[in-house]
Amino acid sequence: MIWRIGSVLVRAFVTLLMVAALNFVLFRVIPGDPAAMLLGGARSSATAEQIDAQRERWGLDRPLIPDQVLQYLSATAQGDLGYSFKFRGRRVSDLIIERLPATLLLVGLAQGVAIFCGVTLGLYAGWRRGGAIDHVTTGTSLALYSTPPFWLGMLLVVVFSTMLGWLPGYGSYSPGLVNADLLDWFGDRTGHLALPVLAIALGLIGQYVVVARAAMSDVVTEDYMVTARAKGLTSGQMLRRHAFRNALLPVVTLVTLNLGYVVAGAITVESVFAWPGIGSLTVEALNARDYPVLQGIFLLLGASIVAANLLADVAYGLLDPRVR
Amino acid sequence: MRENVLVELKESQSPQHVRVNAIKSFLAQFLRNNGARLGLLTLAFFVVLAAVPGVLVGPLQTAASATGDFLTAPSREHLLGTDDVGRDVINLVVHGSRISLTIALVSTIISLLVGTTVGLTAGYFGRWVDIWLMRLTDFFFVIPSFVLALVITPVVLQHMGRGGTIIGLRPSLMVIIIVIGLTSWAFVARIVRSQTLSLRERQFVERAKVVGTGNLKIMVSHLLPNLVPQIAANGAIVVAGAIYTETALSFLGLGDPLQPSWGTLLSLAQRAGAASSGAWWYLGAPGLCVLIVSLAFVMIGNALDDTFNPRRRAIP
Numbered sequence: 063m064i065w066r067i068g069s070v071l072v073r074a075f076v077t078l079l080m081v082a083a084l085n086f087v088l089f090r091v092i093p094g095d096p097a098a099m100l101l102g103g104a105r106s107s108a109t110a111e112q113i114d115a116q117r118e119r120w121g122l123d124r125p126l127i128p129d130q131v132l133q134y135l136s137a138t139a140q141g142d143l144g145y146s147f148k149f150r151g152r153r154v155s156d157l158i159i160e161r162l163p164a165t166l167l168l169v170g171l172a173q174g175v176a177i178f179c180g181v182t183l184g185l186y187a188g189w190r191r192g193g194a195i196d197h198v199t200t201g202t203s204l205a206l207y208s209t210p211p212f213w214l215g216m217l218l219v220v221v222f223s224t225m226l227g228w229l230p231g232y233g234s235y236s237p238g239l240v241n242a243d244l245l246d247w248f249g250d251r252t253g254h255l256a257l258p259v260l261a262i263a264l265g266l267i268g269q270y271v272v273v274a275r276a277a278m279s280d281v282v283t284e285d286y287m288v289t290a291r292a293k294g295l296t297s298g299q300m301l302r303r304h305a306f307r308n309a310l311l312p313v314v315t316l317v318t319l320n321l322g323y324v325v326a327g328a329i330t331v332e333s334v335f336a337w338p339g340i341g342s343l344t345v346e347a348l349n350a351r352d353y354p355v356l357q358g359i360f361l362l363l364g365a366s367i368v369a370a371n372l373l374a375d376v377a378y379g380l381l382d383p384r385v386r
Numbered sequence: 387m388r389e390n391v392l393v394e395l396k397e398s399q400s401p402q403h404v405r406v407n408a409i410k411s412f413l414a415q416f417l418r419n420n421g422a423r424l425g426l427l428t429l430a431f432f433v434v435l436a437a438v439p440g441v442l443v444g445p446l447q448t449a450a451s452a453t454g455d456f457l458t459a460p461s462r463e464h465l466l467g468t469d470d471v472g473r474d475v476i477n478l479v480v481h482g483s484r485i486s487l488t489i490a491l492v493s494t495i496i497s498l499l500v501g502t503t504v505g506l507t508a509g510y511f512g513r514w515v516d517i518w519l520m521r522l523t524d525f526f527f528v529i530p531s532f533v534l535a536l537v538i539t540p541v542v543l544q545h546m547g548r549g550g551t552i553i554g555l556r557p558s559l560m561v562i563i564i565v566i567g568l569t570s571w572a573f574v575a576r577i578v579r580s581q582t583l584s585l586r587e588r589q590f591v592e593r594a595k596v597v598g599t600g601n602l603k604i605m606v607s608h609l610l611p612n613l614v615p616q617i618a619a620n621g622a623i624v625v626a627g628a629i630y631t632e633t634a635l636s637f638l639g640l641g642d643p644l645q646p647s648w649g650t651l652l653s654l655a656q657r658a659g660a661a662s663s664g665a666w667w668y669l670g671a672p673g674l675c676v677l678i679v680s681l682a683f684v685m686i687g688n689a690l691d692d693t694f695n696p697r698r699r700a701i702p
Contacts, residue, residue: 073524080525084534088541208626208680210633213652213673219661220669232662326533330634334656344536348638351540360537364529371528 070375074368079135081364085357086134143361144354146347154358157343162362165339169328171255172262173321179263180270181313187271188278188309189301199271206268212330215261219334222257229256232336258335262328266320273316277309284308311381318374322367415693422689428682432675436484446481447473460667467667470658478651479671485647487679488555489563490628496567497624501574502617506605508575509582520579526572532631534569535562539640556642566631574620581616585609615694622687626680633676648672 137143143154184203187196206214222229230253281287282305290300325340332341340359347355416422439446447453453474460467467475508519526534542561555563585591586609594604635641636649643650651672655661660668 076521077525077528081529085537088537204684205677205681208684209677210630210637210652210673212634212637213669213676216652216656216661216669216673217666220664220666224662224664323530326530329536330637333638334661345638348536348540348640351544353541356537356540360533363533367528367530367533 066379070372074372077368077371078365081361081368082135082138083131085138085360086131089353089357138361143358146355147350147352149352149355154354157355158340158358158362161338161340161343164337165325165328165332165341168255168258168332168337168339169262169324171259172266172328173317173324175259175263176266176270177317180267181274181310181317183267184271184274184313185278185306185309188275189282189305191275191279191282196275200275203268203271206264207272209265209268210330211261211265211327212334214264215258215331215334218257218261230254233338258331258337261331261334262324265327266324269320270313270317274309274313277312278305281305281309311378314381315374315378318377319370321370321373322363323370325366326363412693416689419689419692421685422693425682425685425689428678429686432483432487432679432682435480436487439480439484443474443477443480447477467665469654469668470660470665475668475671478646479648479675482646482648482651482672483675485555485559485645486629486632486649486676489559489566489632489647490625490679493563493566493570493628493632494621494625496564497571497628498574498617498621500568501571502578502610502613504571505575505578506582506609506613509579510586510601510605510609512583516579519575523572523575523579526569527576531566531570531627532634535565535631535635536638538565538569539635543640556645558640558642559645559647562632562635562640566628566635570624570627570631574617574624577616577620578613581613582609585612615690619687619690619694622683622690626683626687629676629680629683648676 141155143158146152146154146157149157180203183195183199187193187199190196219232223232233254286304287300290304295303328339329341329344331337332339333345336342340362343355344359346352347359469475469478504519504523508516508523539561542565543558546557546561591604591608594608599608632647633649633652636647637653637656639653641647641650641653643654646654649672652669655665655669655672658665658668660666
């Protein structure tokens with residue numbers, strides 16, 4: 063067990079290291095002087111001492127390998143990701159931390175909704191395979207699975223915001239409601255969350271239904287299900303005691319593995335709704351070719367995906383005694 | 387069906403004949419699948435659109451050659467309405483099909499080539515070659531193609547500049563093709579490797595080694611043909627993934643407005659505020675195309691999988 067955890071940790075670390083290395087290489091490939099690039103964002107507001115300190119910190123006056131690589135890695139490990147070009151003089155890490163909560167809220171809610179609806183529907187469809195619900199859910203989820211979530215978001219805006227006028231399709235709150243009471247404030251926030259959460263969740267539901275249904279379909283053909291039936295268990299008992307637990311195993315792994323991907327997928331959805339999170343920051347950075355911010359986001363996405371992988375490994379080990 | 391093939395196998399000893407018969411029986415199986423027929427039909431339709439867009443809807447309209455009013459709803463004149471500068475949406479979508487399909491197919495070919503080479507090499511040679519190649523594969527497997535492309539594409543674009551064309555495509559599209567191709571192969575490599583591991587223990591490989599066949603020759607002419615089913619079935623899934631990645635990248639503004647793909651059209655629609663002005667035709671058309679084409683590829687992939695894998699055929 064210890065050996066297994068060790069090897070999993072080493073692989074996660076190597077992946078993170080490769081993400082950082084790719085960042086380093088890409089930065090040096092961009093035409094222009096790296097010193098000017100790295101410090102460009104800070105130049106207007108930073109003092110000469112600060113620039114010198116930064117130059118020292120990044121080791122820009124020393125050879126590329128190994129000095130600059132090592133400096134870069136140690137600075138990255140300490141959370142120093144350089145300065146933004148676009149938001150003059152602001153630290154990349156501060157920008158990311160500022161935007162992160164909005165994204166986490168959006169992604170967390172969407173995941174919750176998707177897990178609840180998708181897994182339930184998928185398990186039920188797999189249990190009653192060939193039934194009416196199975197046909198409808200499977201067809202719909204395949205379509206949802208193939209739909210880009212941001213396009214789904216645009217359609218939701220057209221229908222629920224522009225045509226019906228039920229929900230706001232832009233931003234995360236109404237600027238006019240700054241002094242409203244708590245209930246109004248909460249309602250306004252929830253209204254703004256509804257459509258982007260739905261856009262992300264619908265795409266995920268498609269995916270979770272497909273996986274949960276496949277897992278359940280596999281389980282119902284197992285020999286132990288026949289044994290359970292022969293023992294005289296009712297369908298409900300078979301579902302609760304045998305089918306449910308076994309079918310959940312691949313589902314939990316997928317859902318955990320998916321955590322990082324969901325953040326990446328949220329980027330496009332956020333830009334549809336002008337949701338002030340990491341996704342909008344990415345689009346702003348892309349449009350302004352703000353490389354330090356872009357690389358900070360890449361590092362964040364890489365780290366969250368690696369973390370999700372670790373979590374999936376741990377979850378699998380906890381759920382499946384055979385792995386222990 | 388199967389008995390027929392076996393009988394014919396005995397009658398005709400020529401290997402060509404056997405191969406032709408195997409392909410025939412495969413096609414018969416494959417085409418009996420409803421998903422496969424529907425998928426192929428859909429794809430054929432879009433390939434025609436992509437092949438001769440000029441004949442069908444005339445040259446790609448620009449802001450200068452636009453024929454309609456701004457953001458008009460579908461009418462007899464413009465069946466899918468117009469965009470924010472008065473261009474006909476059908477014209478844009480049909481021309482977009484060429485760009486989107488080309489990017490998806492060429493990047494898939496690159497991805498399959500790299501994935502097969504890495505997987506085959508790792509599986510065949512084993513030992514340290516396997517360990518190092520799979521470590522590399524793990525990295526590309528863990529980090530999604532979209533995330534990698536998101537950070538690599540702008541840097542390469544900055545490096546290359548945006549002028550001129552390469553084989554009829556703007557350089558920025560070329561960059562997207564190559565980046566998607568080089569970041570989406572890990573999944574194929576893993577499948578090819580695991581298949582190679584079981585194949586290389588088979589007798590025909592031993593025999594080839596004993597008669598002194600070189601490694602490269604064994605890999606290309608003995609192992610590769612046996613891998614084709616897996617590669618083909620997963621290739622269809624890779625195309626669907628490539629379409630998604632391309633659409634998302636272009637939507638974020640990394641596409642080329644002079645050669646708009648469906649993703650670029652969605653990005654233009656978003657910037658024009660099509661959603662908040664209720665111009666459902668402008669954002670609906672390209673999105674629906676993306677959805678239909680990826681569904682077609684997923685259906686073809688599933689049908690290929692069902693045909694090649696008899697164990698799955700039993701499950702409805």
